Amino acid sequence: MTRKPKGQDRTLGRGDWIAAALQTLIEEGVDSVKVVRLADRLSVTRGSFYWHFKSRDELLATLLEAWEAKNTQAILGRAEHPHRDLTSAVLDIFALWVDRALFDPGLDFAIREWARRSTTVHDAVRRADDRRVKAIAGIYRRAGMTAIDAFIRARILYFMQIGYYALDLRETIEERMRYLTPYLRGFNGEEPDESQVASFRRRYLKQAAQ
Amino acid sequence: MTRKPKGQDRTLGRGDWIAAALQTLIEEGVDSVKVVRLADRLSVTRGSFYWHFKSRDELLATLLEAWEAKNTQAILGRAEHPHRDLTSAVLDIFALWVDRALFDPGLDFAIREWARRSTTVHDAVRRADDRRVKAIAGIYRRAGMTAIDAFIRARILYFMQIGYYALDLRETIEERMRYLTPYLRGFNGEEPDESQVASFRRRYLKQAAQ
DNA sequence: GAATGTCCATACACATGTGTATGGAAACCG
């Protein structure tokens, strides 16, 4: 067994196990995050795992922390950033839903599914959802709505998107870009500025083409 | 072993296994629908199961059929029924979301979670979602909207509710009844008739109190 | 009331999963 500390087949670290576990979590759910399978995937035996981790539970706790630290920030950052009008603010949130580099729905949903069977995870998800909805409500508040209307509109926007992921429709970018205007009309209760919609559409269709 | 064909501890049938499996499915997900555990739950051994079913897969297929045959009908029935105005039609849909006797979100969501790991189930869920959205779109069509606007509003209403279940908020009926008016305003883009809202609220708060 | 059918217990073979104990090879460090 040759050791190459910085080569291709260098030795494994906690990070490698976590990365493999995150992918399995997203693709197959928590129940499929098994130590044996990860070992197979990484082409080592379980002996390695139990050197890096105390137990499977410790790995799972780490996965939750990784999600908590990362996935909510994208939403908060965009929602709290000041915008010149309501349309551009909501389009900025839409960008999260179509750009996987900004927000990973697979991870978010895998955690959410896990949350249904673990109170610890459930509580963590609830805190995250609260923060996200509050941040989006700020957009409608700044557009001049009452606190309650802003809160409800934020819920509709956010819940609808979570529902979209729950449905697991697997539409193409083109399909998703088709109905931007009626969505904005539905969410905001006002007619959107078509030039902003068009430029948003162009931008993400081009990005997807790359 | 005493046999009492019509007594309390009568002999088991397929239906008993299916009922137990459905409950486990809802409470713990497909991955927890194990033959051993069902046998424990029913206080028999697995020998009984393999008399009634060929395999675990056969049981799972039966669960999907049970859902397909039942849970979509509630939505279609309410949505296709004619109403005197938009508010009453949408309130009639709302009733589905608050009354577990009409629509079982737990079952629906358990199936949806299962669908993420089985293409057969995924296809079945997709067909059901299509029919549901089309039916709700009919409500907005009859209220005079264009086909596209009706379709998008139906999506927002339906997706938002699926998202609500995905969030697994566990609110009380009182909390859920609090924001009816702003929800209707958000969904329909018009001011709801407050007397209709009030009577809806009274009706379901009273029902919950029983 | 003997044969048949219905429902379930028991025992067996096998697969997959967790966690522990132990030792061994490469890398690092003095």
Next chain:
DNA sequence: CGGTTTCCATACACATGTGTATGGACATTC
């Protein structure tokens, strides 16, 4: 270059799960 540390293989004990084979107890039927 000998000792220590780092990382992993191997072997073992145990738990949980599926599916099969077989026989036994009760009920039904003729």
